[in-house]
Amino acid sequence: MKKLLTVVVFAFGLLRSQAQQTKPTEQLKYALIVTRHGVRAPTWTPERLNQYSTGSWPDFGVPPANLTTHGRALMKIMGGFYREYFSKEGLLGRPNCSDAGRVYFWADIDQRTIESAHALAEGILPGCEAEVHSNPQGKDDPLFDPLAAGVAVQDPRLASAAVAGRIGPDLKAVIDANRAAFDVLNGVLTGNGKAKSSIFDEPISLEAGQTELAMTGPLRLASTLTENLLLEYTNGMRGDQLGWGRLNAVNLQQVMSLHTAYADLMRRTPYLARVRGSNLLNRVVRSLEQAMAGKLVKGALSSPENELVVLSGHDTNLSNLSGMLGLSWVLPSYQPDDVPPGGALIFSLWRSAETGVYSVRLQFVAQTLDQSHDASPLSTTNPPPVANVFVPGCSTAQQGFPCEWANFQRVAQAAIDPAQIQ
Numbered sequence: 001m002k003k004l005l006t007v008v009v010f011a012f013g014l015l016r017s018q019a020q021q022t023k024p025t026e027q028l029k030y031a032l033i034v035t036r037h038g039v040r041a042p043t044w045t046p047e048r049l050n051q052y053s054t055g056s057w058p059d060f061g062v063p064p065a066n067l068t069t070h071g072r073a074l075m076k077i078m079g080g081f082y083r084e085y086f087s088k089e090g091l092l093g094r095p096n097c098s099d100a101g102r103v104y105f106w107a108d109i110d111q112r113t114i115e116s117a118h119a120l121a122e123g124i125l126p127g128c129e130a131e132v133h134s135n136p137q138g139k140d141d142p143l144f145d146p147l148a149a150g151v152a153v154q155d156p157r158l159a160s161a162a163v164a165g166r167i168g169p170d171l172k173a174v175i176d177a178n179r180a181a182f183d184v185l186n187g188v189l190t191g192n193g194k195a196k197s198s199i200f201d202e203p204i205s206l207e208a209g210q211t212e213l214a215m216t217g218p219l220r221l222a223s224t225l226t227e228n229l230l231l232e233y234t235n236g237m238r239g240d241q242l243g244w245g246r247l248n249a250v251n252l253q254q255v256m257s258l259h260t261a262y263a264d265l266m267r268r269t270p271y272l273a274r275v276r277g278s279n280l281l282n283r284v285v286r287s288l289e290q291a292m293a294g295k296l297v298k299g300a301l302s303s304p305e306n307e308l309v310v311l312s313g314h315d316t317n318l319s320n321l322s323g324m325l326g327l328s329w330v331l332p333s334y335q336p337d338d339v340p341p342g343g344a345l346i347f348s349l350w351r352s353a354e355t356g357v358y359s360v361r362l363q364f365v366a367q368t369l370d371q372s373h374d375a376s377p378l379s380t381t382n383p384p385p386v387a388n389v390f391v392p393g394c395s396t397a398q399q400g401f402p403c404e405w406a407n408f409q410r411v412a413q414a415a416i417d418p419a420q421i422q
Helices: 017-021 046-050 069-088 098-102 111-124 156-167 173-177 179-190 218-234 249-266 270-293 315-325 369-374 405-415
Strands: 026-036 103-107 205-208 213-216 308-313 344-352 358-365 386-389
Touching (some): 026 069, 026 315, 098 103, 103 111, 111 308, 156 205, 156 213, 156 249, 156 270, 173 179, 173 218, 179 218, 213 218, 213 249, 218 369, 249 315, 249 369, 270 308, 270 315, 270 344, 270 405, 308 315, 315 405, 358 405
Parallel strands (some): 026 308, 103 308
Antiparallel strands (some): 344 358, 358 386
């Protein structure tokens, strides 16, 4: 669903440019990366997917929802890029694996998030042993899914009202508003044929369950199917495996508007985002505070010795954070506010040597469609695109849109619901 981007900032190019845009007297003291896992196989079985297409969906070579071999390679490439950038900023680059004691990895309990963290660790700390921390299998992590973990509580009726209030009196309006993208998707799925089931068979509705809100109908189905087409492309598939020979970068970007429209409603709507994202944002704020204080702060992730923290989670987590803080971005080859595999929101803490004042900057980074498809090598001279992200009520007009620490803390605390944190 198209929307006016009043706070979008276009800042494509080298992550290194963040340092070049700041005063030479500013020093990077700490960074926290919240990343989506890498390219995975579809979560649905092939039998379920095949109902909506005239041809069979391709085999990703791994069980449903697992990180693919190609996806793992992409995450290792991103890790190598992070290593080069943070080494140039003095955060990494110590000899004899000394960096291993300064980098902390935490992943959600899924195979795809844990293996993505391992791949990032191999890129950031090549040849070194790095532990990836996570909850025991079967124990939901309140950092990434506080509802499932029983930390957060959502009023499904209020959630339904919050989403419906963004659409209007007729939920079908969201389908009509995206009709062109639906037509393109139908063409990719069926060609000139007819599938067993249509994405329009089920009417759109908002269903309030015991603890969560669910959307049913065309937009929800289209979100899943277009995301799976994205996974085909970013997994390096070609020929008939790529949308039965009917998919390319142009029409993929068109149909991905259906996925981002769904994510905007169900993940970025402020009430929903606040319930699911407050615990995570609180831990981020406490971690930045600990890095600034140089001593233990309750609620911080890891210990004060860590200068780089990597959280391996899901696109839902990043969409929740952006919805809470009013963040927006656009990267080449993607729809506004999209969170593709391996996409990451970086919180960085800088200190002025002249004044001692700390500031926080936010950036969103992701490999382009073609960089992912081709597994292109990355470096600070051949980087992935980056958006310097403006934080409403906090960022200044200076290059990089910094927030002084006190202002960032005020805005973040206002976004957090204390009742939803652990």
